[in-house]
Amino acid sequence: MSTKLITKEGHEALKKELDYLWREKRPDTTRKVTWAASLGDRSENADYQYNKKLLREIDRRVRYLRKRLEDMRVVEYMPEQEGRVFFGAWVDIENEQGETKRFRIVGYDEIYDRMDYISIDSPMARALLRKEVDDEAIVQTPGGEVCWWITGIEYVK
Known part of the structure; x- marks a missing residue:
């Protein structure tokens, strides 16, 4: 569920x-x-x-x-979240090949029709939670582990 x-x-x-x-x-x-x-x-x-x-x-x-x-x-924004990845955050990430992504971590019911939203239940979101800018996140994928670095975190206030 x-x-x-x-x-x-x-x-x-x-x-x-x-x-x-x-x-x-x-x-x-x-x-x-x-x-x-x-x-x-x-x-x-x-x-x-x-x-x-x-x-x-x-x-x-x-x-x-x-x-x-x-x-x-x-879940609404709280100032204590600033600087770390939590629910509702817009996150910018980059991998070793220089590929960048930007998305928002949201609930399951919000991801449809939005390519820039990911579910809080996804492996990517789970790997990013509680991380800060410049932290490394290892994401488990079907092809193996993939390493991403957090380059930015923003919240809708």
């Missing part, structure tokens, strides 16, 4: 998604299902079958978001 932490921004985004699904998308889809059902034979009605399936997917996502939002703990 994933760590039940989330940033303030991530929490707001999930609440916004839940609100959209419940107040806009679900009522619209319900109207379409009702309209398609009124046309008669449901077994051969593509509009009815598609929208009924969509309604089930919406309901599944709404249930997930409600439960997840209830269980999660919002």
